[in-house]
Amino acid sequence: MFDFTAAEIEAVRLSLRVALWAMLGSLPFGLATAMVLARGRFWGKSVLDGVVHLPLVMPPVVTGYLLLLLFGRHGPLGRLLDEWFGIVFAFRWTGAALASAVMGFPLLVRAIRLSLDAVDGRLEEAAGTLGAGRLFVFAVVTLPLIAPGIIAGMVLSFARSLGEFGATITFVSNIPGETRTIPSAIYTLTQTPGGDIGALRLTIVSIALSFIALITADLLALRLGRRLSGD
Amino acid sequence: MLEVDIEHRLADFTLDVHYRAGRGVTALFGRSGAGKTSVINAIAGLLHPRKGRIVMDGTVLLDTEHDVCVPSHRRRVGYVFQEGRLFPHLTVRQNLLFGRWFSPARERRAAILDDVVDLLDLSAVLDRRPGRLSGGEKQRVAIGRALLANPRLLLMDEPLASLDARRKDEILPYLERLRDEARIPIVYVSHSVSEVTRLATTIVLISAGRVHAVGPVQEIMGRAEHYPLTGRFEAGAVLAVRVAAHDLRWNLTQLTAQFGNLTVPRLDSPVGTALRVRIRARDVILAVAPPTGISALNVLAAKVEQLVPIEDTALEVQLRLGGGERLLARLTRRSAETLGLAAGREVFAVIKTIAIDRRNLSRRDEIADFDDEVETFDS
Numbered sequence: 001m002f003d004f005t006a007a008e009i010e011a012v013r014l015s016l017r018v019a020l021w022a023m024l025g026s027l028p029f030g031l032a033t034a035m036v037l038a039r040g041r042f043w044g045k046s047v048l049d050g051v052v053h054l055p056l057v058m059p060p061v062v063t064g065y066l067l068l069l070l071f072g073r074h075g076p077l078g079r080l081l082d083e084w085f086g087i088v089f090a091f092r093w094t095g096a097a098l099a100s101a102v103m104g105f106p107l108l109v110r111a112i113r114l115s116l117d118a119v120d121g122r123l124e125e126a127a128g129t130l131g132a133g134r135l136f137v138f139a140v141v142t143l144p145l146i147a148p149g150i151i152a153g154m155v156l157s158f159a160r161s162l163g164e165f166g167a168t169i170t171f172v173s174n175i176p177g178e179t180r181t182i183p184s185a186i187y188t189l190t191q192t193p194g195g196d197i198g199a200l201r202l203t204i205v206s207i208a209l210s211f212i213a214l215i216t217a218d219l220l221a222l223r224l225g226r227r228l229s230g231d
Numbered sequence: 232m233l234e235v236d237i238e239h240r241l242a243d244f245t246l247d248v249h250y251r252a253g254r255g256v257t258a259l260f261g262r263s264g265a266g267k268t269s270v271i272n273a274i275a276g277l278l279h280p281r282k283g284r285i286v287m288d289g290t291v292l293l294d295t296e297h298d299v300c301v302p303s304h305r306r307r308v309g310y311v312f313q314e315g316r317l318f319p320h321l322t323v324r325q326n327l328l329f330g331r332w333f334s335p336a337r338e339r340r341a342a343i344l345d346d347v348v349d350l351l352d353l354s355a356v357l358d359r360r361p362g363r364l365s366g367g368e369k370q371r372v373a374i375g376r377a378l379l380a381n382p383r384l385l386l387m388d389e390p391l392a393s394l395d396a397r398r399k400d401e402i403l404p405y406l407e408r409l410r411d412e413a414r415i416p417i418v419y420v421s422h423s424v425s426e427v428t429r430l431a432t433t434i435v436l437i438s439a440g441r442v443h444a445v446g447p448v449q450e451i452m453g454r455a456e457h458y459p460l461t462g463r464f465e466a467g468a469v470l471a472v473r474v475a476a477h478d479l480r481w482n483l484t485q486l487t488a489q490f491g492n493l494t495v496p497r498l499d500s501p502v503g504t505a506l507r508v509r510i511r512a513r514d515v516i517l518a519v520a521p522p523t524g525i526s527a528l529n530v531l532a533a534k535v536e537q538l539v540p541i542e543d544t545a546l547e548v549q550l551r552l553g554g555g556e557r558l559l560a561r562l563t564r565r566s567a568e569t570l571g572l573a574a575g576r577e578v579f580a581v582i583k584t585i586a587i588d589r590r591n592l593s594r595r596d597e598i599a600d601f602d603d604e605v606e607t608f609d610s
Contacts, residue, residue, distance in 0.1 A: 120316075122312070122314075122316055123316055123318060123319075125277055125303075125316075126310065126312060126316040126318075127318070127329070128276075128277075128302075128303045128304045129275050129276075129277070129303055129304070129306075129308060129309070129310040129377075129380075130304075130309075130329050130330035130333065130376065130377070130380045131304050131305075131307070131330050131332075131333030131334060131380055132304055132329070132330075132332075132333060133304050134304075136333075140329075141318060144320045145319075145320060
């Protein structure tokens with residue numbers, strides 16, 4: 001039962017790599033967006049809020065198609081990134097990571113924003129009266145206080161990436177060893193005669209990975225929570 | 232010297248506060264909602280008044296006319312908040328040292344951690360997190376944290392309001408030591424008469440966003456015209472005295488001042504200690520002849536200055552003692568008439584020793600100048 005084929009192992013490793021990069025890559029943007037949404041006061045804030053949440057409500061295929069239009073080889077952003085930085089997304093694993101990051105972004109931003117809303121602004125004020133400038137207050141007071149929210153957001157983003165299918169297959173197709181992550185591999189196996197057992201193996205791996213991610217997050221949050229409550 | 236001139240619109244009234252205060256403790260005194268906290272928030276830079284100028288020892292912190300507004304983290308103003316506001320994710324030690332990272336290196340030696348830990352008795356809790364401290368400990372850490380940032384001015388917003396009476400009595404001596412030893416001017420917001428009379432050098436009476444009077448605590452508290460603000464029940468005079476002798480046999484302490492002597496229950500303070508004693512108007516009896524055959528140990532010669540009716544049955548007699556100090560006595564109107572009290576009349580004020588308990592006595596800062604004039608503002 002558990003004789004993984006080379007292609008299946010490849011799919012698992014690729015999935016982990018894509019999910020890890022999607023999570024890490026979107027973190028700075030997610031943090032910045034959450035800060036702007038939680039603290040900013042500007043015209044068009046609700047529009048930004050809507051755009052961030054779009055991937056959550058749009059059909060994934062639509063998101064994937066939009067990514068293809070924007071970041072494809074001839075897309076306006078894809079061409080710029082290729083020319084300036086040599087970064088290519090189209091039909092590469094990096095594209096799968098981008099699609100996953102975009103799909104997980106609303107979940108990441110939501111989790112961080114909720115914890116930012118819960119931060120007692122009066123603590124930041126107090127830090128200010130002690131002489132700390134804004135950046136320092138953010139690094140030493142705000143960031144540690146929202147750490148549980150950041151971790152929750154990262155886990156959600158990671159888990160969402162592991163399950164990403166629609167946007168990925170639309171944007172970067174289903175290329176073995178490059179963009180064939182676990183969901184695409186399962187899909188392919190179910191379309192292949194005799195692929196059932198392989199699909200089942202990958203399904204089990206998928207469930208196990210999700211569980212591990214959740215448990216890790218819970219343990220980390222517990223430790224941080226204990227620190228904050230004074231133990 | 233702190234100069235405060237601010238005008239600002241608040242939810243239900245306009246803040247219009249102007250005052251000058253020197254060294255020692257300046258108490259912003261008034262009812263809840265009078266605008267006291269807004270004033271110190273403006274000094275700290277947490278509130279930006281629509282119009283105003285705040286100058287601390289020659290440094291302009293705010294001047295709306297010239298578009299000067301020093302951001303709060305550059306004002307070097309320590310702030311002890313009512314609710315402590317300790318950082319929950321840092322230990323007590325890390326909380327205490329938070330502000331040191333930002334104070335100029337050459338001044339860093341001025342406030343040494345060990346001194347502050349000693350002063351506030353915090354050595355036992357240094358490695359705990361705030362979540363496991365008692366209310367009194369939290370406030371002491373908050374005070375220490377503000378001190379260690381090397382502030383040029385300390386702001387305290389009802390630092391004892393969230394504590395019960397026992398905790399208050401536990402922290403007040405630390406505040407007195409702070410006033411006498413740290414030599415940092417303090418702005419102390421409170422609506423408690425007993426805290427203010429114990430700690431304050433100068434009182435700024437605030438009501439509905441305006442300053443009603445500014446002056447030394449002895450002058451402001453002993454005046455009936457401020458009752459609407461200082462409170463009737465607790466009304467009383469504050470006298471500056473010195474410990475003269477202890478009477479071990481009867482467990483009494485003799486206090487002395489220009490007006491004469493006061494005998495109070497035994498105190499621990501050594502002979503020579505400067506103290507402040509508060510004598511409530513309701514604890515003073517007046518006699519027109521030197522009383523004989525009474526149990527009260529304190530009889531002071533005084534002269535009636537003014538009679539102020541305060542209720543249907545009572546009135547307040549403002550007295551001057553031999554050394555020029557103020558004393559207040561509350562009598563029924565009937566007694567005042569029977570005795571024929573009127574301005575200029577020589578009387579004897581009788582005070583029971585037992586009526587003066589420890590709560591009425593506190594260490595005195597010697598910065599206060601007793602013949603300062605009170606400025607009163609009509610608004």
